[in-house]
Amino acid sequence: MFGDSRLVLALLVILVGATIANAGNLMYPLLSRDSRAHVLKIWYTYHMLADGRWDPWCPMWYSGFPYLTYYGSLGYLLGAAVDAIVKDPVRTFVVCLIVASALIGVGVYALVRARGYARKVAVICALLGLTSGGFMKALNWEGVYPTILSLGFGFLALSCYERWLRGEKRHLAYATLLLVPACYSHPLGGLLSGGLILTRGIAEAVLREKLRTPRFLLQSTAPVAIGIAIAFSHYAAAIYYKRFLSELWLYPPGSVAGVLKDLTVGGKWSTGLLVTVTGIVGVAYEIRRRTGFGLFVLFWGMVSIVVTFAFVLGYWKYLPLGKNMLAERYTTVLMPMLLAVTAAPVVRQLLRSVKAAWAAPLGVAGLLLSGSVGALTYVPPEPPHVTSSAMKLWKWMGDSWPDDSYTARCDADPYTHLFDASVPISPIYSGHPTIMGWFSQGDPMFFSLAARWEWELGWVYDPNTLKTSLWATNTRYLLTKSSLLSKKLSQEPGFVLRKKAGDYRVFEFLGHGGSACVVPHPIAVVDRRLGLRTENAYYTTLLNFVATPGNRYVFVDATFCDARKFDRVIVRPLTPGDVDRAVKLAREGRKVLLILPVSDTRVARAVERLGVRVSPASPPSFVPLRKYLPSAYRVDGRWWKDVRVGHGLVRVCGVDVVYFTMRFHRLIKEVQTEGYRMPRLPTDEERKFVNGVLRGFDSGKPTQVHLEYRGDPAVMRVCGNGWVYLKVKYFPAWRSSDGPVYPASCGQMLVRAHGDTVLRYELPQSLSYGSYAAAVLGTLALGAMLLWM
Secondary structure: OHHHHHHHHHHHHHHHHHHHHOHHHHHOOOOOOOHHHHHHHHHHHHHHHHOOOOOOOEOOOOOOEOHHHHOOOHHHHHHHHHHHHHOOHHHHHHHHHHHHHHHHHHHHHHHHHHOOOOHHHHHHHHHHHHOOHHHHHHHHHHOOHHHHHHHHHHHHHHHHHHHHHOOOOOHHHHHHHHHHHHHHHOHHHHHHHHHHHHHHHHHHHHHOHHHOOHHHHHHHHHHHHHHHHHHHHHHHHHHHOHHHOOOOOOOOOOOHHHHHHHHHOOOOOOOHHHHHHHHHHHHHHHHHOOOHHHHHHHHHHHHHHHHHOHHHHOOHHHOOOOOHHHHHHHHHHHHHHHHHHHOHHHHHHHHHHHOOOOHHHHHHHHHHHHHHHHHHOOOOOOOOOOOHHHHHHHHHHHHHOOOOOOOOEEEEOHHHHHHOOOOOOOHHHHOOOOOOOOOOOOOHHHHHHHHHHHOOOHHHHOHHHHHHHHHHHOEEEEEEOOHHHHHHHHHOOOEEEEEEEOOEEEEEEOOOOOOEEEOOOOEEEEOOOOOOOOOOOHHHOHHHHHOOOHHHOOEEEOOHHHHOOOOEEEEOOOOHHHHHHHHHHHHOOOEEEEEOOOOOHHHHHHHHHHOOOEEEEOOOOOOOOOOOOOOEEEEOOEOEEEEEEOOEEEEEEOOOHHHHHHHHOOOHHHHHHHOOOOOOOOOHHHHHHHHHHHOOOOOOOOEEEEEEOOOOOOEEEEEEEEEEEEEEEOOOOEEEOOEOEEEEHHHEEEEEEEEEEEEEEOOOHHHHHHHHHHHHHHHHHHHHHHHHO
């Protein structure tokens, strides 16, 4: 009984430590960088389950995103359960973050206890981890809730595995059981948790010859294999569609000094240096004793060195599992906790040397005080918050636009996004989705548009870009705090001021164009050099933004076979054979724009078979430096020339405008490595040139048609005839009853409709059946372990 009360006291102390480590979040619930995305997904998950649904497609985040495909669902299911009681998704997120922090603290405590240390030593080690600089940064600055929850289960699983190594046989089954929620909480956290168990077993086998047997190898890999098999049904689609997910982080990991600072001291004040020093001394102690645990931690220390130097030495792009997200999560969450565990012998020796009853309580109090001060250092002078004026206007938008379809969008400009935390979570107040989220994340087909709205600031203030974006996403209302943008929109045709509250204004965009429209002449783009399915979907963003008006050009990703279905085609040839295929398309009666790629003389010579003379030339005058476009071609002395071929036309353009836009109008992911800079907007001369090249290739005037997209987010019904542009984000799991679904301009979808067309979000059956079979086999194996071990 006395032992139980001491355990409860230890857990309460860890809970207090977890709460104090979240002091910044408690004061400002939307303080952390990722908080807004997690709040919105918790809110959506709660209402989804309340309506008795399980949506593979969430239309409320980033104009549509399959977050339950790419993310573990356990954290959001927990959030939905808490929200059912709290009734406030913002506060719910803070509660969930404290629970996840306490869980990983308990994991450290359990692992230290499994290694044979006293309860007071384990409590102090847990607090060392919770109040370390890196971990408090992960909580109060980054808000990495699912990863922390996942690694919490992972440390508990590792503690059970440690007990199994010490002869407690049944704990291998417990380790397997705990790896399942680790995998279901976050994919990276689940893989790291499995990696901890595998490397722990290998380290033990290296030093203990009697463990180098096939039986031990099988038993050590069983928890990881079974845990991943059970979770495979959740992530099978993510693996299958992995190229449709952008990098989870656009930033490089930073300098060696920056990464070491995260690992050691974190913010302005913390116990990070204390856990680092004691942890390293503990590792040295374990290695000197030639223990498997010392070798295990040494291995992970070597991995941390590799990650730390990744950016400086230029190989960070090759890091697996989210590239530098691995570095950030690794240095701020995993390593502080591992160091806290290895600090156990040092903590024990310090307590023994003091030989006073008050030593442990004083150490606990000191760590809690240090943690409370350290957590508050992450609160900036003007912390993120939701203003009453913005909330009032979001609610007004919802009331004034009762359209409950999932494409009726409202948004705010990036300047307002920086000042008011309500923008990413505005669907909670307005009931309408937004273009932006908070992560620079989403599938590549929408990446460029979302990132330019969210991070590059200046693009939204270009009238053509703004109108094109709002039209392509069916965004009717725009909230702004910017006096400059308000003045510009007041003078811009198509915008009407509808509502004011404090410093905020709501403008209505009269040209939003509805949820879907028939496009007479969509433009097929065949580019085997780049293609629209790459991360930089420039045809679907930059050419729409540069050309005026942007909504008159609907570009469609296509192969040469697909291009036969369209009467306007752009070809950027990869080989001379591509030139012949383009000419064949023109002979059949199509308009073909043939863009000659930079410095490819083979393609240039092939084009001369059309009877034109192609000669190298300096770039046009709108190109400021040759690094943006090294060279160009003159076609019979001009930049482009029309050539009649059969029943159609080939326009040969000697200027690779795609190459230029890719390098002159860079994405923020490239700019961030050099510090924030405002993006370069198109000059009048560039716009004039691109408009001239595209003259005669416009898609025609769009005609609005009815799209029914409500109730079930995985089903849409559109009524129209011809090519229909749907203002729903493209994803390859969408299926149409009338044929293929194409990725089109600004990451949206294009389908061929014949009256009444139904679209469904469906995963391939083979993918579903195979993953479910793996889950069933894994569950049976886990059941057998629990029954017979």
